[in-house]
Amino acid sequence: MNSATTQDSKVESMTYSVAVSGASGYAGGEILRILAAHPDVEIRTVTAHSNAGQPLILHQPHLRSLAHLTLQDTTPEILAGHDIVFLALPHGQSGQYTDALGDAALVIDAGADHRLESADAWAQFYGGDFHEPWAYGVPELPVAGGKQRDQLVGATRIAAPGCNASTVSLSLAPGVAAGVVDPSDIVTVLAVGPSGAGKSLKTNLLASEILGSANPYAVGGTHRHIPEIAQALAAAVAPTESGADTTPAIAISFTPVLVPMARGILATSTAPIAPGVSDAEIRAAWESAYAGESFVQLLPEGQFPRTADVIGANTALLGLAIDRAANRVVVVAAVDNLVKGTAGAAVQSMNIALGLPEGTGLTVNGVAP
Amino acid sequence: MNSATTQDSKVESMTYSVAVSGASGYAGGEILRILAAHPDVEIRTVTAHSNAGQPLILHQPHLRSLAHLTLQDTTPEILAGHDIVFLALPHGQSGQYTDALGDAALVIDAGADHRLESADAWAQFYGGDFHEPWAYGVPELPVAGGKQRDQLVGATRIAAPGCNASTVSLSLAPGVAAGVVDPSDIVTVLAVGPSGAGKSLKTNLLASEILGSANPYAVGGTHRHIPEIAQALAAAVAPTESGADTTPAIAISFTPVLVPMARGILATSTAPIAPGVSDAEIRAAWESAYAGESFVQLLPEGQFPRTADVIGANTALLGLAIDRAANRVVVVAAVDNLVKGTAGAAVQSMNIALGLPEGTGLTVNGVAP
Amino acid sequence: MNSATTQDSKVESMTYSVAVSGASGYAGGEILRILAAHPDVEIRTVTAHSNAGQPLILHQPHLRSLAHLTLQDTTPEILAGHDIVFLALPHGQSGQYTDALGDAALVIDAGADHRLESADAWAQFYGGDFHEPWAYGVPELPVAGGKQRDQLVGATRIAAPGCNASTVSLSLAPGVAAGVVDPSDIVTVLAVGPSGAGKSLKTNLLASEILGSANPYAVGGTHRHIPEIAQALAAAVAPTESGADTTPAIAISFTPVLVPMARGILATSTAPIAPGVSDAEIRAAWESAYAGESFVQLLPEGQFPRTADVIGANTALLGLAIDRAANRVVVVAAVDNLVKGTAGAAVQSMNIALGLPEGTGLTVNGVAP
């Protein structure tokens, strides 16, 4: 038997059996790409609803090492019986599998179903059945009293983040946590690649529509990642001793723009500078938040990242500017939406949950040019 | 003789002789592309410093109808003696030709030398000799008491706008003029194509660096178009009868991001909603400002433009959203940086100055996909 | 009444009424873009099957000057009653409208239904009902005794060419006609943009699949444009006086490769050098074939075209190399698949058929960069 349970995960000879649903899509494919190089897992089962019965390699022709796998149907029965199950399904679908996977050591949902703590926010931005929140898979995120990583240790149910949401949250949480920026008037605009929208047959995702063009969508406050960011930023603020609600007012103007690159998010996020703070205090907030982190790095002053720097990597690169004339801190963050934004975050969280070295199977180096 | 002076410009049989400097670059090439289809001009002279003596077609292989032209050196003597002179030179160079062109009916500078009214702003953002401001070539821009067009009628010296600057100014001026947004906390992020940076041999403009990547630059308040926007927005506000200085405080957080498309600007500009104004009042500000304009169009509610919609066209398309949760108006504008952002604006301004129909030689229709 | 019949087409005040079917697609959109700037036509009717009832501008947001048009259903009744009808429909559909359009002065089919003269070739490469061949819309193509243009004068039924087919035929026909190359072992490989495949919802046309990738298709002799090329090259050879069949053996290895550009075809076509011909004779074949042509131009020796040089233009640019080591002539041709490859060819042919100046509404200058 090559499976293992979490308690013996540090025994090196153990290998975890894994099932990946949504394996014919972009997020599922990236989970598979990363797991294929992970020394501690065996990809045993891949599932996809409409393509069941076909070879995986027809849908993921870049995954040569997995050419032996055949897509099965996505059913609770087929997903059951694995140590780890990854769900890479459209939101609203993951929930129906959860109950049937009770014996899995670890379930990681790359969809949105288990991200939000607020049923109201779910109803407003998604609709349909609300599901309980799971441990949120952004380990480096500052939360009151520590890091989000703490909540992932030993977790058995993990919600991988929204790619845009985690990018913006990582960009601003240090400043919000330190009180050096005002979260009540955040403005963020993101240049994003179309792979974030999945392998969906929509006219606006056709190559002829995207090539040579920049295309805004979800303008004006309707994007589903907005409440996810607000939740993460609120969690960054420590409650006062008195127990009074100290959650700051948080408002986010959020505009994503599709640009002609397959992968990548370049988020430009700004927030007003809090009164009276110095440049040094501002910069220190980010430096201290990410000191020692491998996968979230603040660039030296005056340097800003490009998405090319992080393609294929589990790295979020941040550049910080302080614009006194505009009275705003500007954080530019580059993330590969499919890696640090989704699949890499999922595997990193898996590693933490299982007690494996956090970077196992992941790389900080991008593929460029 | 096929030349004409401004006073007889409405005589149909007249043809204006034109010289274009910087003819081997991107802005110069676009001026030539448009003028080649303009019925009232004859392109007589094209100049370029380092490529003088070579056929124009070697540097602009798409301009087949101008294959007979040879690049000459850019000197005052060679530019002199034309009815109209276009200067498409790096900033700091145009000024030296101005004096020598005193007899030209019309000089249009596509560079920055004659855009700013403030010597201080010039010193801060550009440096070098300050030159007097010329009539600013954005006809549709609301200014106190009318439109910028009024200042172009009969003008003999015109400053074509900065491409990013005019895009943002057109986006927000209606709201600032109407008092429905607060210009003191503007945030704008622009996805821009590399042609805006010119045909410069810089590593960061190489295809391998741009393809598949989003690249921020001039982050944190250093971009040279910032004072140009501030100037335009200030001009949109009517002085009070008392003569008191009513210029509002204007602050702009401005971040451009190079994305992998040769041309185009997609500017996402936001400003706080002024207290107490209704959605209808907000929308009416933009609708009334651009009612009847061919080349600046506000899309219906809920629609937003793509840069693909305006490539090759002299059109600025705007989409407007009102985000009450974030308390911000969001305007997304799409412009072809080389046309409405530069060469089209220059020719449109030329038409106005000479009394020709404003749209002569220009098109509202883009080339898509 | 603003319509006109062909016999009075040279009366300047006449305007032809036009209907365009398939108006929501890429070919239909490009026909509309060109006709919108054509002084002698009025676009009266636009049709599209599945989108009938919607504003055209929703599907062609770049065609601002046509914002007043509404898509109607594609029926014979709606298309009837116009002077000119353009059919931009999938192959197999055009035929059903032909009979009902008997009173139209001119019908131009941008589809394949009326291109092939051989029912066998139609059956092998397309299948379904065979339709009679119409006048083939590539005016500059050398045919025995003249140019294809001759057959378009006064034509009332015109088949616009396949974009890849006309590009390759124009590349090689001069050499085949002059006997300086051997058409029995042609090899052509084409880099093509996805707009040639239409606005079809297929996974392999999604932006995420095309961006950053080169994708071959129809490899090994299955592409439908192969018999169209063979037909055009056969037509270039003059029959002998004896009346014997002198049609040369023609064989074409044809491989198209989708690359990440919205428009454009760059065809590299090679054929063996005929025994005993000199370099000068080879070059003279192409030079004489296209001497005086505006829209098909042979570049000077040592120069080769890029697709960027012809985007938006009705121009085919050819570069010719003679590789004695490989014993092959190499012709590289750049064409905008939607203009000279489809819509421009259609309008150019329309102009010829109606007796209008051939270049009316068309441009030789591309939009670059």
Place this chain on the structure above:
Amino acid sequence: MNSATTQDSKVESMTYSVAVSGASGYAGGEILRILAAHPDVEIRTVTAHSNAGQPLILHQPHLRSLAHLTLQDTTPEILAGHDIVFLALPHGQSGQYTDALGDAALVIDAGADHRLESADAWAQFYGGDFHEPWAYGVPELPVAGGKQRDQLVGATRIAAPGCNASTVSLSLAPGVAAGVVDPSDIVTVLAVGPSGAGKSLKTNLLASEILGSANPYAVGGTHRHIPEIAQALAAAVAPTESGADTTPAIAISFTPVLVPMARGILATSTAPIAPGVSDAEIRAAWESAYAGESFVQLLPEGQFPRTADVIGANTALLGLAIDRAANRVVVVAAVDNLVKGTAGAAVQSMNIALGLPEGTGLTVNGVAP
């Protein structure tokens, strides 16, 4: 001391010290990216002529794990004293370092200086000093009596291949070796990304020139990879027992086309079918040549590769079609020019030379989409 010599390379605890010259360029960067994940080497020295003294990370911002390295000058003294030296320099420069590196266990030249066996071919296509040929770094290439791999075992001087050359050679060598195709009339056309041209400041490599365009270069038999292909194909043919010269006549029409993707080569290579061979015999030639190879894979009948399938991977994917109408075999090959085309080939060859497992540090899986 953490270095090791070749004789003890199989002792797991040994680590080879490595120097990489040309470390600020694209090929050098890719060598570093791969070596950074290689368990048996330590990157000790990185050099670059003009950027000496600067942090590597400024020029390779995606190589986060190497942020501690500083570029040194490229001199024999600095390169000396390492177990392994990689030279990623422009051709003509590598030779001058060779003598000074006599004590290095292994020198691998990613440039062209040591690829060609023929001084005449060198003079014709490159010029300048001719250098002796080294073991050619394409392990899977069929050569008379075996594979090129055999010549790399224990090699101390290795010439990494030209990216286009190895792609075409791998495409056709099996058929030439088996005698099922005629190498005297090969035609190959390649869609290539600009990274193959290096980080050179040339106008034709600017993003504005490449985006949205396909650009041919070196048309007509002048490309430097032509003799390299001819040499590899000649080596695939077994000499007869009599010792007579059985080298077939080899002629190659070779046309590369720059397309807008940062990396990747899609080579479409065709050769006439030899008389009398069956389809099964043709296919068997390729199947048997690459049976058991991890990094060169023939796709099933009817399938063809995209460059997207191999980005970041050391994999060459081949698709084979037999076009009886054109009497040609068509092989479409996809390769990442920087990996299997250059740096991956170099590291794979290094592994073989040192007796390490051949795939160490390399992956068969691409990064897609």
